[in-house]
Amino acid sequence: MHADAKQTEFCTYLSGILLGGLSLNAPFALWSVDPVAGLVMVPIIAKEGIEGLQVKPAMIARHRGARQRPLNAIPSSRGARSSNDVGVGRSTRR
Numbered sequence: 001m002h003a004d005a006k007q008t009e010f011c012t013y014l015s016g017i018l019l020g021g022l023s024l025n026a027p028f029a030l031w032s033v034d035p036v037a038g039l040v041m042v043p044i045i046a047k048e049g050i051e052g053l054q055v056k057p058a059m060i061a062r063h064r065g066a067r068q069r070p071l072n073a074i075p076s077s078r079g080a081r082s083s084n085d086v087g088v089g090r091s092t093r094r
Contacts, residue, residue, distance in 0.1 A: 010048055017041055 021037030024030050 013044055014041055017044075031049070 017037050017040050021033045024033040
């Protein structure tokens with residue numbers, strides 16, 4: 001839930017900056033506001049990107065405690081055909 005709230009807050013900031021730039025550009029023909037709005041967004045996006053790349057101790061503990069399973073061990077629904085059966089039994093001729 002915390003990550004969703006941060007994502008919503010991040011999108012709200014970017015949307016507000018974009019809306020501010022467009023609201024000044026459209027009625028007053030201030031074309032230079034759009035690039036300035038973009039430059040205002042750069043540090044916010046960079047900060048979020050750097051925070052996303054940093055590994056936090058809680059993440060490591062959660063990862064170590066997680067049950068490991070191979071990628072091909074994804075359970076399939078009962079009665080579903082496997083991906084290898086696609087097209088088997090179907091004729092391409094009419």
